[in-house]
Amino acid sequence: MSEENLQPESDKKDGIGGINILNITDPTFKEPLEDVHTANLPIAGCGWIDTKEGVVLIDTLIDPRAAEKVMGRIKGTIKCIIYTHGHMDHVSGTEAFMKDNPEVIASKYLPDRLDRYEMLAPYRNLISAMQFNIPNFDRAIRKVVRPTKTFLGDMTFTLGEKTFELHTARAETDDVCWIHVPELKAVFIGDLIIGNQFPNIGNPWKPTRFALDWAKELERVRALDPEHVFCNGAAIHFKGKKAKKALDANIEVIRSMHDQVVEFINQDMHITEMIHAVKIPEHLKRSPFLKRYYSRPEFFVFNVYRWYHGYFDHNPAHLLPRPEKEVMNEIFGLIGDSKKIIKKSEELLSKGQPQLALELLDVLIQAKPDNIEALKLRMKLLKTIGENDKCLMSRNSWHYFINQDKKTIRSLRKNE
Numbered sequence: 288m289s290e291e292n293l294q295p296e297s298d299k300k301d302g303i304g305g306i307n308i309l310n311i312t313d314p315t316f317k318e319p320l321e322d323v324h325t326a327n328l329p330i331a332g333c334g335w336i337d338t339k340e341g342v343v344l345i346d347t348l349i350d351p352r353a354a355e356k357v358m359g360r361i362k363g364t365i366k367c368i369i370y371t372h373g374h375m376d377h378v379s380g381t382e383a384f385m386k387d388n389p390e391v392i393a394s395k396y397l398p399d400r401l402d403r404y405e406m407l408a409p410y411r412n413l414i415s416a417m418q419f420n421i422p423n424f425d426r427a428i429r430k431v432v433r434p435t436k437t438f439l440g441d442m443t444f445t446l447g448e449k450t451f452e453l454h455t456a457r458a459e460t461d462d463v464c465w466i467h468v469p470e471l472k473a474v475f476i477g478d479l480i481i482g483n484q485f486p487n488i489g490n491p492w493k494p495t496r497f498a499l500d501w502a503k504e505l506e507r508v509r510a511l512d513p514e515h516v517f518c519n520g521a522a523i524h525f526k527g528k529k530a531k532k533a534l535d536a537n538i539e540v541i542r543s544m545h546d547q548v549v550e551f552i553n554q555d556m557h558i559t560e561m562i563h564a565v566k567i568p569e570h571l572k573r574s575p576f577l578k579r580y581y582s583r584p585e586f587f588v589f590n591v592y593r594w595y596h597g598y599f600d601h602n603p604a605h606l607l608p609r610p611e612k613e614v615m616n617e618i619f620g621l622i623g624d625s626k627k628i629i630k631k632s633e634e635l636l637s638k639g640q641p642q643l644a645l646e647l648l649d650v651l652i653q654a655k656p657d658n659i660e661a662l663k664l665r666m667k668l669l670k671t672i673g674e675n676d677k678c679l680m681s682r683n684s685w686h687y688f689i690n691q692d693k694k695t696i697r698s699l700r701k702n703e
């Protein structure tokens with residue numbers, strides 16, 4: 288995933304432009320090494336390796352139309368498809384490559400992931416709308432070709448003159464499978480690195496990811512001293528010194544931030560303080576391998592915290608809480624005046640505290656969800672927070688909720 292794919296649409300008067308990386312279906316093709324080919328879409332890519340006895344394909348892209356275009360480029364019989372993990376942008380195009388009945392290899396846990404996606408289809412449509420700036424409608428779940436062979440641990444096979452060493456791991460997902468091809472001095476590591484972006488360890492909508500195991504797995508990759516690192520499904524290629532530097536930067540930032548979270552958990556620091564206290568090491572802040580255009584450090588902190596820590600934040604008021612709405616209603620009853628809350632929120636905004644203003648305004652919006660003035664102010668706050676935010680996941684969230692408020696205001700006016 289590179290920076291040019293992560294540019295937002297231009298801002299509007301009453302909102303901010305979102306970032307859409309799912310709307311491009313024309314892959315870019317490259318042949319970075321002899322016998323190695325890659326096809327890249329903004330969100331993910333795939334790669335294939337020619338051998339004297341056929342082709343091994345790694346990942347199958349998100350879009351079946353793009354997959355057809357890749358199929359048109361592959362010469363030789365596809366003998367084997369390997370899924371680096373079960374995220375939909377890596378497994379959705381497989382149908383296009385099944386003509387010669389290849390073996391489809393994946394981690395033992397990958398089919399469970401596909402089952403979960405089917406089970407949670409409506410929820411996943413909703414969160415995709417927030418995360419990816421796409422309309423929320425009842426998309427039928429895309430039927431993914433299931434693996435014909437699954438395994439856990441290490442597995443090696445040869446095809447023609449090349450060896451394929453496969454290793455399962457827990458990192459971005461629990462169903463990672465990365466590949467080492469010693470004859471090419473190359474590793475294909477899926478999303479263990481997402482190009483030049485800060486690792487996608489914390490996603491606000493998704494289950495926790497495996498930070499410590501992730502660092503250890505990258506250390507295992509580094510120990511092979513690969514000349515070529517192919518990531519993001521295979522389409523992003525780091526070579527030589529750059530490969531080593533990308534591995535070093537990712538490992539160090541994960542280890543450092545993970546250890547800070549652990550230390551703060553042991554100090555019983557509250558999570559809302561922790562997300563501001565944990566820092567990227569100074570010398571890595573401007574690393575060309577850790578740009579924060581996809582994920583961001585606060586999400587990382589939440590993620591590691593959730594992995595080690597229960598929901599309870601050690602405030603007795605939060606062990607068995609009443610519904611939030613009920614509590615906000617009581618607080619609002621004491622304040623008793625919408626104008627007072629709006630005035631204070633505007634004051635906080637003018638002092639450069641839009642997040643604090645947003646949380647205060649929430650008392651009013653929860654108590655009086657049809658207060659148009661409050662909704663308009665919230666749009667303004669979200670715009671202020673969002674317009675300087677370059678991170679795809681948070682920027683698209685601000686964008687999504689501005690549009691939700693816009694819709695609510697429109698329907699309230701219609702009913703007036």
Ligand SMILES: [Zn+2]
Pocket residue numbers: 372374459478
């Ligand atoms: Zn992924």
